[in-house]
Amino acid sequence: MTASDWAGFFADEASLDREAYLFLDYYLECSGDPELAAAHFCSEQSTAQWRRVGSDEDLRPRFGARVVDLQILDGARPEFSYGVGSGSDAPVTACRLRIAHPHGNFGPRLPNLLSAICGEGTFFSPGAPIVKLLDIEFPESYLACFQGPQFGVAGLRERLQVHDRPIFFGVIKPNIGLPPEAFSELGHESWLGGLDIAKDDEMLADTDWCPLDRRAELLGEARRRAEAATGVPKIYLANITDEVDRLVELHDRAVERGANALLINAMPTGLSAVRMLRKHAQVPLMAHFPFIAPFARLERFGVHTRVFTKLQRLAGYDVIIMPGFGPRMHMTDDEVRACATACLEPMGPIKPSLPVPGGSDWAGTLRPLYEKLGTVDFGFVPGRGVFGHPMGPRAGAASIRQAWEAIVAGETLEERAKRHPELSAAIAAFGKPAHGQAASPQPSEQASEPDAAGGDS
Amino acid sequence: MTASDWAGFFADEASLDREAYLFLDYYLECSGDPELAAAHFCSEQSTAQWRRVGSDEDLRPRFGARVVDLQILDGARPEFSYGVGSGSDAPVTACRLRIAHPHGNFGPRLPNLLSAICGEGTFFSPGAPIVKLLDIEFPESYLACFQGPQFGVAGLRERLQVHDRPIFFGVIKPNIGLPPEAFSELGHESWLGGLDIAKDDEMLADTDWCPLDRRAELLGEARRRAEAATGVPKIYLANITDEVDRLVELHDRAVERGANALLINAMPTGLSAVRMLRKHAQVPLMAHFPFIAPFARLERFGVHTRVFTKLQRLAGYDVIIMPGFGPRMHMTDDEVRACATACLEPMGPIKPSLPVPGGSDWAGTLRPLYEKLGTVDFGFVPGRGVFGHPMGPRAGAASIRQAWEAIVAGETLEERAKRHPELSAAIAAFGKPAHGQAASPQPSEQASEPDAAGGDS
Known part of the structure; x- marks a missing residue:
């Protein structure tokens, strides 16, 4: 992906039709340039190859997920969290990423939604092995396709x-x-x-x-x-x-x-x-x-x-x-x-x-x-x-x-x-609750004496 | 759980009817006595309370999951992996646990199987916040209830x-x-x-x-x-x-x-x-x-x-x-x-x-x-x-x-x-494959030159 390619995966949130997007907040640790990693992250989630060979079409404007905010939390971590490696020696950046994902890519279907927001694109984006999906916001038009609770x-x-x-x-x-x-x-x-x-x-x-x-x-x-x-x-x-x-x-x-x-x-x-x-x-x-x-x-x-x-x-x-x-x-x-x-x-x-x-x-x-x-x-x-x-x-x-x-x-x-x-x-x-601090039927010899019934929880 | 209670959650694998059990291998990090933690782990996965109050019944022989092997991998870890705490100062033991789980508790049903082997009992067992289900073995009688691949x-x-x-x-x-x-x-x-x-x-x-x-x-x-x-x-x-x-x-x-x-x-x-x-x-x-x-x-x-x-x-x-x-x-x-x-x-x-x-x-x-x-x-x-x-x-x-x-x-x-x-x-x-070491269409400026089509993977 060239630097000019990245731009297709960034957008000003205010410029977007809010009803057309899900907004997703992620925690991300990446190696190399975090802007490039964020662009890849959006590409992988949506239109991973955005034109045919020999064509000058560009599928990103309609189908591309977009970075709408990128905050660097820590620009120089010594390594990825949790013992995960990247195969690279580049420094690790921890960031918080907000993405606008066009739900028209898949529609109001839970299996497809899950595939989009926590699937291969999310967890196998290059250089970003540590990811946590933190929050999701749905527009009204998307919510309106679901029944939700009956009672x-x-x-x-x-x-x-x-x-x-x-x-x-x-x-x-x-x-x-x-x-x-x-x-x-x-x-x-x-x-x-x-x-x-x-x-x-x-x-x-x-x-x-x-x-x-x-x-x-x-x-x-x-x-x-x-x-x-x-x-x-x-x-x-x-x-x-x-x-x-x-x-x-x-x-x-x-x-x-x-x-x-x-x-x-x-x-x-x-x-x-x-x-x-x-x-x-x-x-x-x-x-x-x-x-x-x-x-x-x-x-x-x-x-x-x-x-x-x-x-x-x-x-x-x-x-x-x-x-x-x-x-x-x-x-x-x-x-x-x-x-x-x-x-x-x-x-x-x-x-x-x-x-x-x-x-x-x-x-x-x-x-x-x-x-x-x-x-x-x-x-x-x-x-x-x-x-x-x-x-x-x-x-x-x-x-x-x-x-x-x-x-x-x-x-x-x-x-x-x-x-x-x-x-x-x-x-x-x-237990012996005191000062708002609750004990509970936890496994400990005290708690289970007298043990009226087998078991602990 | 008293020491005599633990025994009900241990068994000699050779003594069990193999057709009645799934065998599960787990990695486990626990605080306190690993045998107690293993007994709790089995109890939580199966019959968490094994008798009624005032009764001397014991539901464990038929319904209890059993520890059939417990290997200590590391008896004195300074803390749990991955920044997870237990609320206790007890030393942490890493172990490998093999469990016989009676599948008659739920039957040949995938949602119930998943609930048993990676559900609340597995991931909320007291004192054992770090768990990985490593492997599962099914007896023939259980497998025979499934169609498996058609082709x-x-x-x-x-x-x-x-x-x-x-x-x-x-x-x-x-x-x-x-x-x-x-x-x-x-x-x-x-x-x-x-x-x-x-x-x-x-x-x-x-x-x-x-x-x-x-x-x-x-x-x-x-x-x-x-x-x-x-x-x-x-x-x-x-x-x-x-x-x-x-x-x-x-x-x-x-x-x-x-x-x-x-x-x-x-x-x-x-x-x-x-x-x-x-x-x-x-x-x-x-x-x-x-x-x-x-x-x-x-x-x-x-x-x-x-x-x-x-x-x-x-x-x-x-x-x-x-x-x-x-x-x-x-x-x-x-x-x-x-x-x-x-x-x-x-x-x-x-x-x-x-x-x-x-x-x-x-x-x-x-x-x-x-x-x-x-x-x-x-x-x-x-x-x-x-x-x-x-x-x-x-x-x-x-x-x-x-x-x-x-x-x-x-x-x-x-x-x-x-x-x-x-x-x-x-x-x-x-890429330039050499000596069996493969390059791949990875995101890097080299790999995407010439970039015949937008995208990287």
């Missing part, structure tokens, strides 16, 4: 008749191995104790030892009994993660039998499959986060979780379960907040999704989570914090509600616990 | 009537921006020059400026003309990467009009969607590799490309295009060979897939690729090396065939080039 936060609150507090989820545990009968009894207990939503673990599938049909039937019955007993709506969130060509059928079978929300693991199943299911869905769709950390955990390589949160919302998830706060989940506080914001912020015609930051939660982690998010628009999703509670899941669920009541009443957890044995037992089993 | 290497060779050499692919370029008429003319020229398979770029979708219907129609016609002119079968590989619920329809439309192989980007579309399409497919299915590097490039974090190669084969791809040799693609030679082996090695009833290691190829990279792989069972996939050739794509394709003839004849590229202007022009345009 959204408001629709979910309406279904549950819960308007002024977080939504209380619980992952039924033991997560793997119980037959439907025992499993449904645990769900029933947790609803009676105060959970809004009892959910299958993201690992629980339609297996011979716990068939989805029977599970949905029994949990559906248990849910209706719990609704009758408590006088409030409840949700059984059935995991229908399975091969793509079974999703619609499993949706129908689960919903017909009594599941009233469905979990589909986003990345393992594929966002496009979720978008397909969304067209058919009669109940809220909820995402779990397997297989995102492998490309999102490191600070300077891969794809930021915020991008995937936006894409999950676009695909039509009403609820997005995500790694939450605390050292266990290896997310910075800012990253968790960025994902929660990506769920809730305005996004053209796309409804908000409910963010559910999770990981080793129990009654004592509710206040710090609430304070860090600064809103009641979130879900709280303990597993062992409810189902490993020494007094059982009904008490475990009650301890969560008591923790919320303490927040509303302006009391400490300990003050509240004096009047509530469930909360007191949770504190004894799971 | 495989032998079937593809049969279709092309090519039995004793690599298969010659070419990515039609300009990849993005040409209308179907101009695009098909380039494909036609490349077939006449000697390509077996002319392919759409992985970024080319069903767009208004190049609709798949019209593209398949014109390329189908061009293919039949080229077959008539050359007397040998040719393949037009149409990219139908699109939303999952369009795949079957696009398959039918493309094949009906003249495409006789189909490209589906594996990760962006989802392996399960490919498995679905495989049930319906009448032509070979071919994979491209966008979105694998973000979780596979780093040595000690993520998922090894070999694992994804195996999963693509299992999903039913007849051909797997993968990052190839050379610094541009950031793969070690061993890693490329491991992926090629994963395509070709015995895999129970699953046919082999053709490996196509690619990246900046031209006539001069054919010999080193062949020598490094040590077999003719591979595909060779230049882009600009054919379509950016200064004499045009017919000459570009001819230069590839001439490079192969040089290998067969035991000549150097330069010797052969004396009698073949196409090869000579390729050498002048793309």
Whole structure:
């Protein structure tokens, strides 16, 4: 590429038709001239060869991605991050790159979008082996091609008749191995104790030892009994993660039998499959986060979780379960907040999704989570914090509600616990919260004494 | 977890029913006792809470993943790799872990398999933030639930009537921006020059400026003309990467009009969607590799490309295009060979897939690729090396065939080039191969002089 060729991959953002472009922010480490690297990066993402041999055509004006901003963060790094080499001795520059990518190159299709923004062009651009896609902005015209969440936060609150507090989820545990009968009894207990939503673990599938049909039937019955007993709506969130060509059928079978929300693991199943299911869905769709950390955990390589949160919302998830706060989940506080914001912020015609930051939660982690998010628009999703509670899941669920009541009443957890044995037992089993610093059902000898149920999280 | 609890997550491999387990090799960095970390790792992957409160049941014997080997690679690392912290000051141990995972926990379903082997349990196991899934082995009974490739290497060779050499692919370029008429003319020229398979770029979708219907129609016609002119079968590989619920329809439309192989980007579309399409497919299915590097490039974090190669084969791809040799693609030679082996090695009833290691190829990279792989069972996939050739794509394709003839004849590229202007022009345009060290159409001022067509790769 000659110097005059580069110019075709740069543009003034103000001069562009904003509706025609996606705007992408990348972190990039490159060797050699960063402007050349940025031009290559755009070329590789879009029209890698922009004219035929012997022709003077130029496909760049319409089809070329463009650098609209290039900031040098560090102009003289000794080497690339993470032990990655370039085969060159040129000095390494770390930069932040903002790109306008013409979405007409591929259209409003999730697999093609992913291929464009985190595909070969992005991760094999010459001289730039270290890349992280940090953020994506969509124009209204692109968003308008997607349905997004069917119910959204408001629709979910309406279904549950819960308007002024977080939504209380619980992952039924033991997560793997119980037959439907025992499993449904645990769900029933947790609803009676105060959970809004009892959910299958993201690992629980339609297996011979716990068939989805029977599970949905029994949990559906248990849910209706719990609704009758408590006088409030409840949700059984059935995991229908399975091969793509079974999703619609499993949706129908689960919903017909009594599941009233469905979990589909986003990345393992594929966002496009979720978008397909969304067209058919009669109940809220909820995402779990397997297989995102492998490309999102490191600070300077891969794809930021915020991008995937936006894409999950676009695909039509009403609820997005995500790694939450605390050292266990290896997310910075800012990253968790960025994902929660990506769920809730305005996004053209796309409804908000409910963010559910999770990981080793129990009654004592509710206040710090609430304070860090600064809103009641979130879900709280303990597993062992409810189902490993020494007094059982009904008490475990009650301890969560008591923790919320303490927040509303302006009391400490300990003050509240004096009047509530469930909360007191949770504190004894799971930690000693103090000064807003939450302990959690983490693996340590202290935390698992007394070990009421096998397991740690 | 108490010390006596750990034991439930360890087993002697010889004592296990091999047909009941997947065997998984992981690299792991953990803080604290590595045996405890390994036990947690298995627990998190399987039955994270293995009994109900108040019960003495134990779900581990049937449902627990088991450590069958634990090797300490480095017992006293000062910190975790890649700047990841644990929130603890305990010393860090690097280990290699082999796990037997009971596949009955979820069954022969790709989304559930992915959730189990690289999901939350794997990447959020306590005290072990640095993980790489290195390899996976399937028992015959599990493999028998999958169709795998319909044609495989032998079937593809049969279709092309090519039995004793690599298969010659070419990515039609300009990849993005040409209308179907101009695009098909380039494909036609490349077939006449000697390509077996002319392919759409992985970024080319069903767009208004190049609709798949019209593209398949014109390329189908061009293919039949080229077959008539050359007397040998040719393949037009149409990219139908699109939303999952369009795949079957696009398959039918493309094949009906003249495409006789189909490209589906594996990760962006989802392996399960490919498995679905495989049930319906009448032509070979071919994979491209966008979105694998973000979780596979780093040595000690993520998922090894070999694992994804195996999963693509299992999903039913007849051909797997993968990052190839050379610094541009950031793969070690061993890693490329491991992926090629994963395509070709015995895999129970699953046919082999053709490996196509690619990246900046031209006539001069054919010999080193062949020598490094040590077999003719591979595909060779230049882009600009054919379509950016200064004499045009017919000459570009001819230069590839001439490079192969040089290998067969035991000549150097330069010797052969004396009698073949196409090869000579390729050498002048793309590099100066010498001593088996290939140059390539890389971005550098030398390599792009003379720059016959805009672009670099």
